[in-house]
Every structure is written in C-alpha cells, then in structure tokens.
Amino acid sequence: MSDHPRFDLEELRALIRLAAEADIEELEVQGAHVKVRIKKARHAGPAGHGGEAPRPDAAATPGAGGTAVQEHRYTPIVAPMVGTFYRAAKPDAAPFVNEGDMIEAGQIVCVLEAMKLFNEIPSEVAGRIVSILAENGAPVEYGQPLFLVDPSPAA
C-alpha cells in the first residue's frame, strides 16, 4: 500500500494473544520502525468477558493442584474399529476385565462385534483399569475411548 510503516493489526492481535496466554504483565517489542508495548490489566474480580482473549489463568498455573496433574497420565484404550462393545465373550460369561483390574499389554479387554464377527480387542498398554467408559452392548465409534488405564499404578 504505502511504504510507511503501518500498524499491522493482525500482528498486534497475535502479540496481544501471546501476552494474554503467556500470563505476563508487560510485553515490549521494538522493531526498526515500530515499537509495541502491551501491559495486562490486573483484575481482582471474575474473569468473565464475552470474547475469547486470555485463558482462565488457573489452568496454566503449574503448581496449583496435585490431583489435576494425576489425571493426565491416564491412557485410554480406544476402539480400533466400529462395532458393538461387549465386555464378555458371551452373554453369560464373566467380563474380560473389571474396574480396578491389573492388565498386561496384549491382554484382551473386550470384543467389538461388527458384521456378525466378534473381534477381540487387546490392550496396548499395561496398568490398572481405572474406569470403563462404554456401556455393554452400546455401539462405539472409531477412536472412541473404551477404558481408562493407569499405566503406572502404585503396585
């Protein structure tokens, strides 16, 4: 447009977002032609704005809560195919696994029925079944989490 240094709004917006997400108070950027300084507001009250801007600061605060970090280590066993989820090989048989069970990698945890075929589904991880996420007899999508596994339980 012109050869004058223009304020690039897109860049500014990106900078502001950066500042907001990084949870910093002041950001100063100086180029050949442009100098930008961003200073964040300190709100005492609740965060509630209409827009998008900064994330709830608590989420990014690392040392905040012990239990929150725990959850993240759980690994899901997901459906590798579309099918009906069965916890047991037959209607009257015992379930392959129950909550709290220790499993090994390669151990069958359920069957998925598709097109009249029963497909045994092995776990890819070892650990303890923390929870069973799908209901017996329910249709499951590709990639749907079926079990939550704690791969390093206090053994």
Next chain:
Amino acid sequence: MSDHPRFDLEELRALIRLAAEADIEELEVQGAHVKVRIKKARHAGPAGHGGEAPRPDAAATPGAGGTAVQEHRYTPIVAPMVGTFYRAAKPDAAPFVNEGDMIEAGQIVCVLEAMKLFNEIPSEVAGRIVSILAENGAPVEYGQPLFLVDPSPAA
C-alpha cells in the same frame, strides 16, 4: 496514498477496539511518524463492556506521559457533509489556509460544494495547520479528515 504522514483514523479506531477487546491496560505503538499510547480507563464497576469500544482514554489522560501525549493532540477537521473540496473561494483566489498557518476557532478553512451550493467550512478548533489531507477539487465523504491541526503549538 499521499506522501504525507497520515494519521489514519481507521487504524486508530481499530487499535482502540483491539485494546478494548483484549484484556490489556495500556497499548503503545510507535511508528516512524506516529506514536500512539492507549490506556484503558479503570472503571470501578463491571458496567462497561457492551461492545462499543471505549473512548480514546489516552486523549483524556492529561498528565500521563510526556512525549506520548504530544502526537495525540493533533485534531482533524473533518468534512461535515458530502461535497467537492475547494481550498479557495474562487479558482483564482488565494487558499483560505496553508500548511503552517495559525487558525482560530470559527475561521473558514475551505468550501465544500454540493448541489451547486458552496458551503464555507469553519474550523472548530484553534491551532496550527499541520497538514492538508484532501486534494483541491476532490470529492470528499462525510467525516473525511480534511486538515490536521495542532491545537497547542509552541507559540
């Protein structure tokens, strides 16, 4: 567009909106010719956010910063109507004002011709004409900046 350092109202408006939407308190942008600092008003209550941007608080912050306030004191004289911009009363007459001229509030600075009528346009501010933003004989929109005035020149 022109080789005058233009004070782009659109850009300024966008900057203010940006500052208002993002959760920041101060925004300072400095280019080769222009330096803008926007500081958000601290309202006690949550009242303010409806969507309309806040007024340029920087302009309303009098004793805030030394140099930053400087540039922001330029005031545009805008077209109060649609018309053809003429710097002189007649083609062979001298222009009402030139760059560098001191003007008083109420002084005629140009005429706008519309529907065969010549409308004399007075300045609403006193000061020095810093730059003339419209070309002689050019059609101007409503609200288009015609002159930039420094209201408190070193007299």
Next chain:
Amino acid sequence: MFNKVLIANRGEIAVRVIRACRDLGIRTAAVYSEADRDALHVRLADEAFCIGPPAARDSYLHIPNIIATAELLGADAIHPGYGFLAENPHFAEICQDCKITFIGPPPEAIHKMGNKAAARQMMRKAGIPVVPGSPGPVRDEAAALAVARTTGYPLLIKAAAGGGGRGMRVVQSPADLRGAFAAAGQEAAAAFGSAELYIEKYLTEPRHIEVQILADGRGNVVAIGERDCSIQRRHQKLLEESPAVGLSPRLRRALLRAAVRAATVVGYVNAGTVEFLVEGTNHLYFIEMNTRIQVEHPVTEMVTNIDLVKEQIKIAAGERLSLPREIEAHGHAIECRINAEDPARDFLPSPGQITAFIPPGGPGIRVETHAFTGYTIPPYYDSLIAKVIAWGRDRDEAIARMRRALGEFDIGGIQTTIPFHLQVLDNAFFRKGEVYVNFVQRRIDLGPAGRPRSA
C-alpha cells in the same frame, strides 16, 4: 442504459440492487452511514461513499448528501430500494430536477398513492372495490360515528398517511370509538406528521393478497402474478408466498385486472404493488398501492423467472417491456423473513455481532442477505438480516425445502425469527392453506414454544 447507478439504501436490498446492476453491466455506487462502514453493500459496490452519521435522518434520509454523492460520482440514476426515500415524492422530484433518473414511478404517482385516503377515493371512482368506510379523511368523533352507522362494527381506524400498523385501531362499539379515535390521531401525528384518519369496515378473516405490476410508461401495464402475505404479526409481514393457495381462477383474474386498472388510473410507471384484502371466495378490496419494490418480490421472481429489479432499471432507462401480457407462474415459492428478533421474547430486537453464519443452500433455495460471519448488526436500522426463499414444484415441496433450509441455517450470537417460521411451517392450518391476516394471533403460540427447536 445507465452508466452508473447509485443505491440510496443499505442492507439486503442494497446488495440485491447491486446484483441486478452487475447482471446488466452497470457500475454501482453505494452510500453508507458511519455505522455501515463494514457492510456488505459497501464491499460489493464498485464505489462507496460515506454520507453521514448512523442516524438515518442524517444519512440514508439525508437528501442533499445523497444527491451530492450522485453528482460527485457521476451516477446517472438512483435506485432507492424500499423504505428510506423510496416513497418520498419530494426526493423523486429533486432527482428529476438534478437530471438524475429516479428508478421508480413519477413523483405524482408516488404522491397520489401516498395519501391512503385519497388513493382509496380515486380507486373507488375507477370502479375498483374498496373496503366500505369513510369516503375521505374523518374530521372528528361526530363524523366518525356517522360513518360507523354505514360500516357497522367492528370497524378500523387508520392513519391516512400511515402504514405498518401505527395510528391503527380496531373499534368494537360506539362507546369505544371516541377514545380510540383520539389515540389513533395522536399516534398518527407523532409517527407521520399528520393526524388525518379514515375509517373502514373491519373484515374478520381477510387474506392479504397483493399483485405485482410492471408498467413501462408506453402503455404497457402487466400484472406479474399475486402474493399471499397473510402471515403477519402486528401488520408486519413475516412469510409470503406465491401463488396464493386456493384462489379461484375467477378471483385471481379479478385481482390482476383490478391491479392493472389501479396502476393505469394513477399513470403508474415502473414496478409497484397493489394490495388487496380478500374475503371469502369472491370479495376483493383495494387497500393501498406501494410505489416501490417490495421486500417480498423474490417469491414472484421464483415462480415467473422475471428479475423484477432488472426490469425496474430497464424501464427507468426507457426500455419497452418485453413480457407477455399473461405471465404464467410455475411451481410455488415461499419467503421467510429472518429478523434479528427473539420470537420467544415478544420479537425483541436482538442486534449484536453474528458469531457464526452458515446460510442454507441446495436445490430450490435462494438466500438474500447482507450478513456474514463476524458482521455486527447496527442497532439503528431495521432488523431484517436475511430472506430465505424456497421454490418447489408444488406448495408441499416448497414447504419441505423451506423447513430443511431453516433447519440448517446456522446463525450464532443473536436471536432470530427462524423458530417462529418453523412453527408456522409445521402448523396444520398453514399446511392446509388456511391463512388470513390474524393467523399468527390465532394459530401460533408465541410463548416458550417459540424457542428454538430441533428441526
């Protein structure tokens, strides 16, 4: 043909006119208020000029700035759209004086049809039935009582200069007449600058049916089919269709003939709409003529394949109408006006930013809109944000397609009238074609049921 047309309007109709100009190879100049800087009509036009602050009286109604813009940009014609200056005879005259073609009827025709009472008298003299009532403006309560003796009760008090339901009252008995008359007069004076009122017989379940006409000023006046606009709320049209369902061929012919006669009598040129109330299977009554393009013109376009805005421009440029005398309608078309209003809260305006906007598409669907993702609806103007028009080989197919289109129309950030329309489309009486001007009041529950439902 014109070189450049200035569009003295905003919103979807400004976009619509730009499209017609494009199709004709004419350059376009948009005007806009400071509130419409980012509007679609500003983006789409070849040029755009800011003409004033947000308030319409200082921008879209500001004649000097609009005329000056036309002159500055070298526009040789102005299309006024609807609303704003479209039915202002003074504006049409000024255009004439400035040698700018006003794309619309001559000022005299606008003027004659603008005074509703005078128009009624003129039509009655021309042999077109009007709703029984006062022959002209009614001076005072005494005169009103005298007229009421000939019309009977219930009767309707209307503002002579009015429209859109303001200055209007239904009166059930002589006892109510006095108060209603005074109140309507005040309202009319406030809204239109004239307290003149007239009185009409109140029809119980009339349908609102209007006829689109085109006249080229060379003796050709053609009726382009009818529209049923009975689905109204407080005299505001919400859903329109063409053809009018269940109309006998005889009554339809009578309507078209009356419309052509009305236009001829008033020396009409360009596109116009003659509005009638229809009672039962035999009775038609002229109510008024709108001397401009209507919001609901697309339903007529869909069943006739005539581009009415293109025809307006061609007529204004002096071209002869090249349409057959008898226009055949094919299929059925319905239009739903999507307003930024909350039907669950008494149609409260819902301006603000549109955070998501995915318009419907597919077979039989046409969308007229100026909205887009990220667009902020300014609070200064009307609340129409989109018109969805569905065409089908028959009314059932048009309804099915409209339901599908409204069901998939994704508008985020604001409330719209879509849930209301879905409710109408699902109503058994509507589906049977039993419509009349108080349909919404009688048949549609606007309580919490008006809230969005899954289609």
Next chain:
Amino acid sequence: MFNKVLIANRGEIAVRVIRACRDLGIRTAAVYSEADRDALHVRLADEAFCIGPPAARDSYLHIPNIIATAELLGADAIHPGYGFLAENPHFAEICQDCKITFIGPPPEAIHKMGNKAAARQMMRKAGIPVVPGSPGPVRDEAAALAVARTTGYPLLIKAAAGGGGRGMRVVQSPADLRGAFAAAGQEAAAAFGSAELYIEKYLTEPRHIEVQILADGRGNVVAIGERDCSIQRRHQKLLEESPAVGLSPRLRRALLRAAVRAATVVGYVNAGTVEFLVEGTNHLYFIEMNTRIQVEHPVTEMVTNIDLVKEQIKIAAGERLSLPREIEAHGHAIECRINAEDPARDFLPSPGQITAFIPPGGPGIRVETHAFTGYTIPPYYDSLIAKVIAWGRDRDEAIARMRRALGEFDIGGIQTTIPFHLQVLDNAFFRKGEVYVNFVQRRIDLGPAGRPRSA
C-alpha cells in the same frame, strides 16, 4: 420409504444427500473420518459416527466399518455419493447381502460399465457408435500397431479400468507407439491394479456431452437432458452447462436415444450418466457410463426442476418413476467447480483454513458447499469446496449471473479456481459457445493472467 439413510461420503455431496433426505422426511446418519470431525455433513445429519483415521482407505473406503455403522445405527439404506465406494460393485453386493439398500444401480450394472473396454464392446453390439479402435484390450505393441492401421493417427491409449486421465496417452505416429504403450501400461497398473489398455481414434476437437438418465427397474428409462462438460483441464471437468449450446435437435435426440438404449442394455436401475464425445454436428461416440450421481448433476436439476438425488432415493425405495417420457428443459444453467487450488500455480492444491467465506446469493444462484468461515480443508481428500450454479432464461443471462456470483464470492485464506472460471466466462470463444475438450489448453492462458482480477 426408508427410515434412515447412511451417507457413505463427505464434503458437499454428503450435504447434498442429507438435504434430499430431509426433503423426503428421512432420517440421516453421517459417517466421518477423524479429519472431518468438524465437517458440515457431521453437523447437519441427525446422527454422525466416526469410522476411521483420515486416510480414505481406512475410513470412507473402509467397507466393514461403514457396513457396521449402518447396522449399528439401524440405517436401511446407504447412499454412496460419488467417488469413494460409489462405483464399487463389491460394496454394492455386500450391502445387498446385509439387507441394506444400496442407493444406486445393481452390482452387475456397475461391474459391466466399470470395465471400460468391455462396456465399449457391449455398446457397439447394441448398435451405439463408439470411437473406432480396438475391439477389446490390446495385448502388446504388435497388436497395438495392428489396431492403429485401422484407426489411423493420432490415436489414444487408455487404461481399461481407468478414468480421470491416468494411464492415458495421445500417440502421433507408429514411432511413438511403442514407448507410449509401455508407459501407459505401467501407469495403469500403478493406478488401477490392472495394466489392460485399449486404443481409440483420437478425435481432434470433440465436445464432451453426457446424458443424465433415470431408470426405475420397472421398464421406465428416461433421459433427463444433456450436459456439456467440455471445459476440462487434464480430463478433470471444471465447468458444465445444460443444455449443450448449438446442438441440433436431431443430434440431441440421437444422444438421448443412445443413452436410454445404453442403460436398457445393461439392465440399469437408478441414476446414471452416459458420456459421449461429439464431433462436428453429426457424430456421437459412446465413451463410458458413470453408474452414480455426478458432481455436475445440479445443472440438469436447474433446467428441469427435477431433484435427481430425491429421485435416486425414491427409485431405490421401489417407487415408480413419475416423470414424463419427454423432459422439457427451460432456460440455461452453468456450474463452476470451485476447488481449493491455485490456477496461477498450475492448479496446486491449496488446503488450509478458510478465514472468510461469504457465498454468493441473489436471483438464479444456487450454491452447494460444505465450507464455512473458519473451516479447515483437510489435505486428505479432493479439493472441491463449492459448486456455484447459475440459472438464466438464456445462456447470456446465466453467464452474466455466474460472473456476478463469482465476483462477489469472498473466500479468504486459500487460493481457489474462481479466477480461472472468470477467465473462461470472459473468453469470446466460450461466449460464442465454441467449446471442446481441449478448450482450456488452447484458449485459456494459465500464466500470470490466471491470477485474481477484479470482476
């Protein structure tokens, strides 16, 4: 009628099929890959089920997951759209075995038309002209040279199992034949798993004209008009129109008759397209039959007002065709395929996020798209992001409307084929209707001129 239809596809055609189901009051189940989680067809369907990772072979081509999903969700029919499994006779058979209706032709018809060389032989036996060439697959170079003596040069080598230009070579002389034959065979083997080739006379300036047919399996086979798809680039259609401009009524009748005959011979049921090359004003040659709905089906819908996808579903549900034997086309329709490709850089795919998306609207414009503001085009599938269809009372009006629509179509963040289409629409030869399959190559400069211009 079906209770629930599963749509085994994605993109605009999945949206298109959902719309047809809605119009018929049928529930819809979408399937999607992990790359399409936020896709429009997922949002619009009544239900949606993830069937695999992004790669098509593991999701949209993964028959067990698709069939399992149909069974799990209780879908009684599957619509395959186009591409993916649409012309896979094995898939159609499995559907049959699983008691799920495949909305398309019987597996045998797909199979018979799938082998292009065999289809050609069958058609020739049925008295339909085919391009002179080898009666069947050509074994080796010696056999190729023998065939060439009957067809003359230039000639065309084609993959028997192929399509879309792969495994295809134009040969100018006997000297070139040997190398071209080997290269085409390798390419065919790599692309289609079969190195079988056949040879055809190369037609110099033929037009690609195809006929839409509908057959209900009860003896009714109807030709629904023709489409000219000559505007191609590397055998990929880019712009299609109906009717084919300048076609003599005699040749048109011959095309429609040949198409009906082709469908009848193969025992065809449902919607299909018989493709021909047309040379001069008299010669038509069958090239292949596509046993599915085509990308370009909307141009036929616009000039006939027949919803072809609805007809597909109704036929599959066992309904009898309720169309007249002779379908009359009214007006003219053009479709432009808007691909996420950069015409200025040799049509390089341009996937990514669409930052702005304002589709065109107004009279005569229909848009078929699955894109919206904020949508990210995954790099795994084809680059079609929208189809714009313009209808006009004549070809000139359709062209004017298409130019207007493409001019206002605002797509941000990616490159599209819109500038290419505007260039075609402005080309004087195109405007005169002088189109043929090498039109783009000969008449359109795809250099820097292919960059966006102001419309």
